[in-house]
Amino acid sequence: MAQIVEKIKICGLSEKNGSLNLGIITPWRAQIATIKQKLEEMGITGVPVDTVERFQGSENRVIIYSTSVSNHYQLERLGSIGVNRSTEAEVEVDRKLNVVLSRAQEQIIILGSVSVLRTSLHYKKVLETIIRGGRFISASERVEIFGT
Numbered sequence: 001m002a003q004i005v006e007k008i009k010i011c012g013l014s015e016k017n018g019s020l021n022l023g024i025i026t027p028w029r030a031q032i033a034t035i036k037q038k039l040e041e042m043g044i045t046g047v048p049v050d051t052v053e054r055f056q057g058s059e060n061r062v063i064i065y066s067t068s069v070s071n072h073y074q075l076e077r078l079g080s081i082g083v084n085r086s087t088e089a090e091v092e093v094d095r096k097l098n099v100v101l102s103r104a105q106e107q108i109i110i111l112g113s114v115s116v117l118r119t120s121l122h123y124k125k126v127l128e129t130i131i132r133g134g135r136f137i138s139a140s141e142r143v144e145i146f147g148t
Helices: 002-011 029-041 072-078 095-103 121-132 139-146
Strands: 022-025 060-066 081-084 091-094 104-111
Touching: 002 022, 002 029, 002 060, 002 139, 022 095, 060 095, 091 095, 095 104, 095 121
Parallel strands: 022 060, 060 104
Antiparallel strands: 081 091
C-alpha cells in the first residue's frame, strides 16, 4: 500500500493545488494502524487513512480502497446491504460500497482478492465494469507497476 502511495505521489497523479489529494479507505482498524505505520516509515504524511464511515462526507482526488478480505465470510462484515426505494423498483444496494465509490473525485484504486470479491453480487458488478472498461490490473501487473 505504501509503495502504491509513493508511486502515485512521484507521478503527481493525486496532486491538487500542489498538495497530495489522496485518501485510503479500509474496513479494519488494525489495517488502518498498519497502513499509517508503513506510510510514516516511508516519510509520507498528510494522507488520511480511515474506515468507510469516517470518510463519509469527504472527498479526495484519488481514493485507494483496500478491501482486506481473503475469505468469503469476511464479505458479510465488509458491506451494509439495504434497499434503495428512490427508484421505480426497489434495488438492493451495498451502502458502504456506494460511499467508497463516491469518495473519489477522479480515480479509485480497489485492492482485494478477486476470487473472494466476485462472490458478492455488488463487488462482482464493480469488477465487471472495471474489466469491461480495460482498467483491471492483475496482481502480477500491479507488482510490475508499483513494486508491491
